[in-house]
Amino acid sequence: MAEHTGKLGRHLIDFDIKFRRNRQINAIYHALRLIFPLILVGTLADFINQTWLQRSGYYYQTLHVAKWAFQLKILRQYLGLVSAGTLGLTAILITFAVSVYLVAPVTPLIVDRLMAGIVAIIALKSLNVNRQSVLGNHPVQWLSNNLGLSGIFVGVLVGLLVGNGYRWLLNHQHATQRRLEQNVGGIALWLLVLTGLGFIWVSTQTVSLNAALLAISRWPFQLPHDLGTLVGFGLLTGTCQWLGILGPIASVGGQSIEAAQNLAAVLDHTGWQIPHPVTLHTVVDVYATSGGPGMVLALLLAIFLVHHNVRQRRMGWYCLIPTLGNFNAPLLIGLPVIFSPILLLPFLLAPLVCIALSWGCLVLHWVPAVAYPLANGTPGILQAYLGTGGSGAALLLSIVELGLSTAIYYPFVKWAGIAEEAVSHEPTIS
Known part of the structure; x- marks a missing residue:
């Protein structure tokens, strides 16, 4: 096959193979494949809802869906729930999966892998809170709008941060000495540090990290x-x-x-x-x-x-x-x-x-x-x-x-x- 790819193709293939073998990228690719079925189901639900059931939809208008479909309101609500329960949690899912896949090769214990994912989710949520609810000492409100498809990049970053940190923690513990006190102490330290970073961001910035990235992407135009x-x-x-x-x-x-x-x-x-x-x-x-x-x-x-x-x-x-x-x-x-x-x-x-x-x-x-x-x-x-x-x-x-x-x-x-x-x-x- 190599003789048919050309010089550019060979260079790109070699680079892509090395890129995929990188531990960080390998974890990201595994995480993307893990969440794909959920994204597919959620997107199909969103597609049907927006194009078949909403008045602004192409198939709703061209096929006159309102004349032959029943219970449109209930169908919209149901598919909206399916979409929100899948696409609306994309950033959380990718954060959890990336962290778990980074930790998996260094520990056979399921509890360690799951805990890495849980800590990553908590870190992500700490970066997506309503600023006024925190600074005003009100009940904390989470910014769920930033946890969907637009939050994949931030979710990957948080998953890499927590996964590599947790991996380092496990590598510096002796398996025979991994007592409950060590686990509690290490997890507590991680939570305090990551929540502290989230608090610093909330205290100094007016928007969430994901919203800041989206704002940067819009300003030049x-x-x-x-x-x-x-x-x-x-x-x-x-x-x-x-x-x-x-x-x-x-x-x-x-x-x-x-x-x-x-x-x-x-x-x-x-x-x-x-x-x-x-x-x-x-x-x-x-x-x-x-x-x-x-x-x-x-x-x-x-x-x-x-x-x-x-x-x-x-x-x-x-x-x-x-x-x-x-x-x-x-x-x-x-x-x-x-x-x-x-x-x-x-x-x-x-x-x-x-x-x-x-x-x-x-x-x-x-x-x-x-x-x-x-x-x-x-x-x-x-x-x-x-x-x-x-x-x-x-x-x-x-x-x-x-x-x-x-x-x-x-x-x-x-x-x-x-x-x-x-x-x-x-x-x-x-």
Whole structure:
């Protein structure tokens, strides 16, 4: 296989194999695979709820669900509970799993592994508290909104911190002397230190750690809608997603106003002269996020085109339905794309190519800009077509960009599969 990969492919494969063998990365990958079934179930529930049962959903509108479905309110509530009970706890799950997998190789005792995970959860919760409830001596309130998909990165950091610390503690204890007093003393010390760090953060910062990261990711883009801004936003969104900060990144200020003005111009005047043809919505949201940020629908197609990796193809089938609705979390976590050095390059490059091409076509007036609002779950390949009222040029541009993105992903998906196979026969964490 090596002779067919090329020089770049060999370098990336070798680097990815070394990367996967790293103890920290190995624990993260095991943790991502552990929580994948929960993320898949939660995403499917969220997909059905948002696209089939909500009035803003694509299938609710196109299939007239309200006319033939019963007990919609109860179904919404039930699926909302399923989604909240899985996706809403993603950061907690990943924190627990990373810490456990780091500790597992150094101790055969289940109690030590579980305690490492429990301590990690407590540390994560200490960084996600309502500031006023702590400083005002009120009952402590937890910030549950920061514990979902957007909190994966913080959860990984806390899991690594606690897992490595607990691992060090176990390595410096003698198995024959690991008495109850030692365990209680070590755990108490860890809890006091980690809670102290959380208290320092709460006392000096006005937001949680996860909210601070999201705020940093949004600040640069109160700027005009030029190509540099669009490319920068695409790079930022892709980097955040690759690091595990999933979910939407806030758009440039004024997006809703501009969208309303575009729609009003189309409804009030003949022709298709809109005041804001180039915005984040008309370029990035419509053309560069087919299947979700990262053009992951193209990633899915590349997976089906690469035949030698059975696991990749099986993962593709698992993630097919949510990806078609632009829900990309299962594919990013299950493959995984998150923290994958090989897939980082196409994950950033494919959207940038789409942004540049779409911007050029809009500026040259080769395609009309999207003006009509799009329902949640609208298939990515149809967003430009429906948003322009049925423009064939917009549909053709979407198809061309999906094809280009698939071609970009294809060799990297093949190389990622080779690297995965190289490490798949190595001993797993016991």
